[in-house]
Each structure stands twice: as structure tokens, then as C-alpha cells.
Amino acid sequence: MSSRHAKDALFEAIALMGKAFASPRRLELIDLLAQGPRSVEELARASEQSTANTSQHLQGLHTAGVVTRHHEGTRVRYALAGDDVLDLWLALRDISATRLAEVERAAGAYLGETVEAIARTELESSLRKGDVVLIDVRPEEEFEAGHIEGALSIPIDELEGRLGDLPAGAEIVAYCRGPFCAFASQAVRRLHAAGRSARRLDAGWPEWKLAHVDAGRERRPDAVGPMS
């Protein structure tokens, strides 16, 4: 009975995907890819690591089935393999935050002084009423790869220069990559310094997108059958 051997092989295969999420560098790449497809060089720059290392990790992610790759002329465009992978990453991130004090500490240290947040559902109704101005403070290429409908693209670096675009009395809501991204918090603090009323969205574009794709769907789209 080689059932032990077969079982080992099964868990080993699953662990191939688990390993994809076991390195901080790879997680950062996944987090960036959650905003939209990117080339190797862009990812390397955004994650401040060498191109070679980035490429190496991306290949690892590819053989783990976590990202797709296609060539576009001289460059290679990587993307998350699907919404299920995005969901998995967000789940890992959120659960690690609730279960590991270390994560919350690190998040607090990275985000800086806490700013007031607004929940997605509340923002939705405010948007319908036209109560708020919504700004996307991510880099422009991420905005272009996908953004919340009705949002204004104001990359965090340009914020001060574009205060004029924002109606004086309006309440402003800023969002960025997600709850652990510092852009929105930073934007809110700077807006406050400029005398504006502002809050951050407690989520990012990926969460928003998933929430709208999933609306009215099953939790896990039909568990995988025993084989199929």
C-alpha cells in the first residue's frame, strides 16, 4: 500500500502554492499585482528590489500558479491568476492581522498616526447621495488599471499641487491599495493640514472590486469536486 507516498505527494503539491505566500518579497509583489497587471521592471521599481530578484520571484509565483504571464514585445506582463487568488491573498492578509499581534504592530508603525476611516458600505451610500468627493491616491498607472467608479485620480505626490481640484467645503474620502497601504492615511493627514475635512476608506481598490464581483454570489464558487 503506497497510499502514504500518494498522500505525501498530494500535500507536497498543495504546499507548492503555500510556498508562494511564504516570502515577504513575494507577498509584496502579489500585493502590487492585486492593483493590476505590471511588467517586471515596474514591479522591481515599486518593490525596491533588483530586477533579477524580482524576475526570479515572479517565476516562482508563476510555477505556483499564482500569476499569469504574457509577453508584450520586449516586456513581460505579469498578473494575478484570478480573483480567487486575490481573495486568497486578502484572506491571508486579514487573518494574519487578526491572529498575529506582530502584524498589527508593524501595520501601525508603517501607517503612522491613525486617521478616521469610513466603511465601504457607508461610502457607497454617501456616493449615491453625492455627499463626498472620492480621490484615488495611488500612482496613476494603478488608477488606470482599474478604480472605483467616480473617483478622481490624485497620486499622493501631486496632492498639494491639486488641492484646487477639490471643492472647498466638501468632505473628502481617500483610498489606495488597501488597509495596509500608507498612501490614504498620509493623504488624509495632509488634507487635514490644509484645513480640509477628510477620511480614508478602510479598504482599497482590490477589496472594492471583489465586493462588486461577488455581489449576490456563493461564498466559494462550488468547491472542487473530488477530481473533475
Added chain:
Amino acid sequence: MSSRHAKDALFEAIALMGKAFASPRRLELIDLLAQGPRSVEELARASEQSTANTSQHLQGLHTAGVVTRHHEGTRVRYALAGDDVLDLWLALRDISATRLAEVERAAGAYLGETVEAIARTELESSLRKGDVVLIDVRPEEEFEAGHIEGALSIPIDELEGRLGDLPAGAEIVAYCRGPFCAFASQAVRRLHAAGRSARRLDAGWPEWKLAHVDAGRERRPDAVGPMS
């Protein structure tokens, strides 16, 4: 600006949990714990590895926040830290199956010849009509830690001896740990050999339990705020 350092620390902290899912041995332990709490020795026996190694991995899982531990006299009882962790594990498992051909191959090799499966929703309505006899072919201690209401516990090892407990003409449905567990498939094949009509449930107790806990709830129970 030490923001790079802070960001690294954050991803490194999240990767602590990712690493928990990066080893086949640990995944097997998680899979066993998904059936219910167990002691170190039981887990070591069930996963066919040394007690020392099992203990070591369990400690790793504990510091990763994936399992809880409490002492009961001379033994230590480990359990999954929560339903969110269970959900994460099932998601990783299912996604790896859809994205990695290797996983499906290994699953096929382990499960043996495919048997006909029945979906959870179909089983639910059959149960209401009293159409089927449902048997739980996991080891008895797992049945006792939790099982589908109305199921009969017939550990796979005792199946032949207890054929008499099963009404002759009835359609039988067998379930076990999950879609990648071999017990149910094996049970169905043996029941067929005994001239019975049988199918396997395409999921296991953990999936069933989660589906019933989740019924009528939000997808992800309130994404973690930026800090909270």
C-alpha cells in the same frame, strides 16, 4: 524616511503566517485539525511522523497564530485557531487544485478510481426527503468531534462488518474529511462490490460545517480596518 523598513517589517510579519502553509507536513496537520481538536500524539500517529517532529511543527503553527493549544493534564490539545483559518486552508487547497495540474494529478493518484459524487445541496434535499442513508467513514474520534446531523458513524475499517446496519435497498452516501480524502471513495467502491448503490459526498465535514455557519452571512466578516 524609513518607510521601506517599516513596509518590509509588515510583509515579513504577514509572511510568518504564509510560512505556516508552506510545508506538506504542516498542511497535513492542519487538514487533520480541520476535523477537530487533537493531541500531539494522535496527530503524530495519524500523519505517520515522529512525535518530536509533530510537536515542532505544531509549535510553529502556534506561533504563526494558526492553531490554539491548551493543556489537559498530561497532554496538549491543539485546535485550529478559528473558522477563518479553516476557511483559509480550504481556499488554499481548492485554489491549488484549480491552478496546479500537479495537485489534481496527485489527488487522482491518491483517490484511486473516480466514483460518482453528490453535491452538498443535493444531499441536503435528499436528506430532507429521507431518500438516503448517510454514513461518516472517518475514524470514530473525528465523528465524535463533529459530524453531519443524521449521519451514521461507520469507520472505513469496519465497513464490511457493518453492512447489516445499512438497509438493503437504500441509496448510500459516504463522506469523510474532504474532497481529497480517500476514505469515502474507498467506501463507495467497497459498497459497490457488495452490491449496494452508493455515492460519495463531494465535500467533507469541514466544508459542511462552514457552509452552515456561514449561511446568511457576509463573505468576509468585516475586512480588518487600517488598525482597529
Added chain:
DNA sequence: CAAGATATCAATTGATCGCTTGAATAACAA
């Protein structure tokens, strides 16, 4: 074709991981 940009490969290093072994600790029972 040659030049330039993008991505990957190959080889190396130090660090970490996974498992084994044998001893140590803790709770309990006789």
C-alpha cells in the same frame, strides 16, 4: 545590422528549514 532596453539564466554565498536523535521536563499513577 548594431545599439539599447527588458527579462532571464547560472553560479555562488550565507541563511533558514526540516528532520533525526537523545536528553529533559511535567503530570500522573502505583
Added chain:
DNA sequence: TTGTTATTCAAGCGATCAATTGATATCTTG
């Protein structure tokens, strides 16, 4: 107390991993 059982600790060794470096392939453009 002594013995027994369950778990953890500590040391060690081979295997794997992460990052660097420098070279190589591939596509585009002039």
C-alpha cells in the same frame, strides 16, 4: 518515592531558499 506517558527541548546535519553578481537571450528601434 519510582515508573510511565506525553510533550518539549537542544544539537546537528543535509537540503532548500534568498539574494547578489555577471553573463546571456530576446525584442525593438534607428
